[in-house]
Amino acid sequence: MVLECRLAHNMKSGPVRGICQGGPNSDQRIALGGRCRYNPPMVSKLPIGLLTAVAVQVACQAFKVVYYSVREKRLALSWFVSAGGMPSAHSAFVTALTVSVGLWEGFGSSVFAVACVFSVITIYDALRLRGAVEHHARILSMLIAKHPDVPAGIINTRLGHTFPQILAGVCTGGGLSVLAWWTLRHAQAL
Numbered sequence: 001m002v003l004e005c006r007l008a009h010n011m012k013s014g015p016v017r018g019i020c021q022g023g024p025n026s027d028q029r030i031a032l033g034g035r036c037r038y039n040p041p042m043v044s045k046l047p048i049g050l051l052t053a054v055a056v057q058v059a060c061q062a063f064k065v066v067y068y069s070v071r072e073k074r075l076a077l078s079w080f081v082s083a084g085g086m087p088s089a090h091s092a093f094v095t096a097l098t099v100s101v102g103l104w105e106g107f108g109s110s111v112f113a114v115a116c117v118f119s120v121i122t123i124y125d126a127l128r129l130r131g132a133v134e135h136h137a138r139i140l141s142m143l144i145a146k147h148p149d150v151p152a153g154i155i156n157t158r159l160g161h162t163f164p165q166i167l168a169g170v171c172t173g174g175g176l177s178v179l180a181w182w183t184l185r186h187a188q189a190l
Helices: 048-070 077-081 087-105 110-146 163-189
Strands: 002-005 018-019 029-032 035-037
Touching: 018 110, 048 087, 048 163, 087 110, 087 163, 110 163
Parallel strands: none
Antiparallel strands: 002 018, 029 035
8 A cells, every 4th residue: 555654764844655564553654544644652551642741740740849839938849739820730731642642643633633622621621610619719718717617627729720820831731742742753763
């Protein structure tokens, strides 16, 4: 079967004619749905897109610890498991996953479409729904402070994100996933 595709080791921008061969577990291009696509490397039997997204999530949470420790002038380890703050780790995670899937599987693939829809829902939830919940939690905390006789416990007010926090998360997730993809592609070319 002769298809138009770019070979994995060919970094030229123009397409070349080649024969797509190899199985689903090979590092060669494989024929899929009448098109050639590169089968991305697997690390520890996990897709590289998932590993990239998890690494971005951990990096964002670690950044929050450093950022808020400097800002609050004390070690703020609670930000490592916090749902709010700068940047939005939720937005960074889903953006990194979506961009990685797009880069490795193709932006026209069904997997990319599913990842994109998942990302939009998650980002919308972080901004609108969880933002509203955070706003209500702050109001409840103020009411509880005015009425100490009401047994309400401690209410978490770090739940949602502002638009700049989400934008920072999207840029971080997209940028780091492109960097990971570029690094892996060039490492394979050596």
